[in-house]
Amino acid sequence: MPQLSELTAAVAAGKRTDTVRLTQELLAAGSAPQDIVEKGLVPGMAIVGEQFKKNEIFVPEMLVAARAMKEALKLLEPLLASAGIKPKYTAIIGTVQGDLHDIGKNLISMMWRGANFAVIDLGTNVSADKYLAAAKEHNANLVGLSALLTTTMPAMKDTVRILKAAGLSTKIMVGGAPITQAFADEIGADGYAADAGTAVDIAKKLVGQAA
Amino acid sequence: MSTPAITPFLPKWRGSLTDRARFQRQMHRQPVDRCFNMEFGYWDDNFKLWPMFRDHGITNNNDADIFLNFDRTAVVGSHWMHPTFPYEEISRTATTRVLRNGDGLIAEVPMDGHDTIPHFLDSSVKTPDDWKRVKEERFDRRHPDRKADIAAILRDHPANRDYPLGVWCGSMIGKVRDMLTVEGLAYAVFDYPEMVEDIVETSCVLVEDFLDAVLPHVAFDYAAGWEDICYKSGPLVSVGFFRDVVVPRYKRISTKLRAHGVDIWWIDCDGDVRPLIPHFLAGGVNTMFPWEVNGSGHPGESLDRWGPELRIMGGVDKMALGRGRAAIRQWVGSLVPYVAAGGFIPFCDHRCPPNVDPDDYLYYLNLKEELFGMRG
Structure with a gap:
């Protein structure tokens, strides 16, 4: 063996x-x-x-x-x-509305799965309403928003605003090529990961699991 | 190309050297009259949204260069597939179209045609059999259309020209990524390393053929290429593969270039290029372009670290341009000692995005002249 x-x-x-x-x-x-x-x-x-x-x-x-x-x-x-065994934490992930790119999002998704999160991948060009519905449906602990383009950063901001306004306890994490910690703070995201390596640590921290 | 109908919006920066001499001297860290004045360009949306472009009929980057009266550069050469894959629409949804592009990649693009980077879905080359077929069909080095037209190059760019002329040295790995997709390249390097090396070798041979034809006849001022093989957090290719497979081809090309006095070679590579810099330098690629700050950090940090061997073109943080005049002045001001040292030509670290206020952009251009021109 x-x-x-x-x-x-x-x-x-x-x-x-x-x-x-x-x-x-x-x-x-x-x-x-x-x-x-x-x-x-x-x-x-x-x-x-x-x-x-x-x-x-x-x-x-x-x-x-x-x-x-x-x-x-x-x-x-x-x-x-x-056997009815599920991961302890559930994450929703997607690329924000107007943005079709998915390499970064896919990588984070795979790393979260590799950290034993259940990951619901909504794909690309995801509207705020779709994130919200999925977060509610799956009782998600975490929502991940990805953007490649500077031009889709406003959609990320809107999505964070709508998710926050819904009053869910779900944590929101953002990332992508043009995204910075300063932008994440500015739009009220709970977490920002600069790369797929730190994305696991930040995700664990946000859901309350020791990294 | 020059278009007589375009009336420059800005005066050309004053200077006592030709653009050609200025570029050569600045890239070799020799005294200059002023900094070479250039920009990388703009997203298509800028031409629709910025009044100075929209109101003057400026619709593309070539025209914008003339309109804003930048110093002139030109590049000749083209090496890759010939013929390319035919463009075709595969499918469409309410909001997107799925197309096959010239590299054989299947990509999703927005139906409304707004300016974006395509979302690549699949590749036409996944296995050694695919590559064998594509190589035979599209990479024939004896194809008559690959023959360099020396007379046309000399006619368009005479020996006594006053601007720098570059020779295009293509791409050893970025176009491979274009053909295979990012994921496809990662998997192929792992699954079929001999196939990927053969694609790199094929690219190198096509460049060498062109250089053998043109270098004895045309006095080039620099070499140029494109890779885009990094993203925000580092390389999109295994660094070991880059070092062992790509760099030896750079060395072959660099040897030919230097034998004809071409010792400046810039490569366009977005993202965090820092892990690849020692390998680029080892291969003879000594100038990084456009130095995306959000990936590679402040250009001065790497110029300090690598010393005079490294040159940078770009390095003006597009995010700072979007944050307003105080941020612009702070960023551009931080570049002053590096421009003074030579080997560094500052411009926006990619196509300038449309979120930058056009008045702030003009402020930025004016500030560059104040700090780096003869007006200062």
Whole structure:
């Protein structure tokens, strides 16, 4: 039976074939799906996040690691669902209205999944009303707003305003190429992440989980 | 190209050198009469929204350069697919259209045509078999249309011209990213590294063919290229792959350029380029353009760190331009010692966005002349 640490190393190195094989072997040997996620996959993505924050790796390595994790989750999620096991926290994510870009948003989504958040991805060009409806429907702990363009920053501001006005306890986190901490503060967002590495730490902090 | 109908809106900055001599001297950190005056350009929306453009019929960046009376530059050369993929509409929704572009990428764009970066959905090259087919169909180095027209270059840009002329050295990895998508490039470097290296090699050979044809006949003042292979938080390509596969091709090109006296090579690369700077420099690319501040930080920090080997063009924070005159004065003022040191030509760190107040933009241009022109 393989060790969970081998799975962790395979994810961190982006080896998707090994990741899938090790996941299958761990399941066949009787490991609990939740353990495989929490003690095998999540630590692998945590390593990737740390390396990213230290500029030891960049987006390509992160994408490849996230792809490996995603392949393993395809095997595990049905088993987790049938056992009624859900992640503790739920996040909504999307790119704000008027903006069709999704690389940054997808990366954050994958990193949050890798940190064992349930992630509802609303896609791109998402209206404030759609964010609000999804936050209510899923009782989300966190809403993530992404923007690539300076021209869609006003849509981000409007979305934050509408979400805040609804009086939900959901925390709002923003990010994207033109976004800064100063802008996040100005529009009343609860958090800002400069990159996909820190996005996990900020998300955990916002939902009250120790980073 | 010069259009006689355009009446300059601003006077040309006073100077005693030609634009060509000024550019050459400034990029080599030699004394100049004043700073080279240029800007990268504007988003399409600026031409509709800014009264100075809209009211004078200025609709594109070439015309804007003449209208605002910037110093002149020109670049010749083009190397990539030939022929390109045919443009076609794949589908449409109420708000967007899905198109296949010339690189074979399938991209979603807004139906209303407003100015934006396309949202890329899929690539026409995903496997070595795809690349083999595309290479045969679109990257034939013997295609007659790839032949350099030396006479036309010399006719359009005579040897006694008074402006700097650049030779286009294309892209070794950015166009690969364009063809494969960001995610596709990341996965391909991992899954099919030999395929990606062959695409890079193909790009390099096409540039080398062009350089072999033109360099003996045309005295270029600089080389130029484009990569856009970084985003706000760093490179979009594995740094190891860049170092091991891309940089050796830069070196080959740089060797040819330097053999003909071309020792300034700028590459247009947005985002945080800092992790790639040592590798660019090792490959002979010594000038970064347009130095996006939100990714790469204040240009002075990197000019101080890397010393005279690194040059920067750009580095005026577009966010500061949008924050009003106090922020503009503060930012532009912080650049004064770096312009004085040479090897740095300041301009907005990308196309100037439409959220910048046009009056503030004119204030910015005027301030640049005050601080960096002969008026100061």
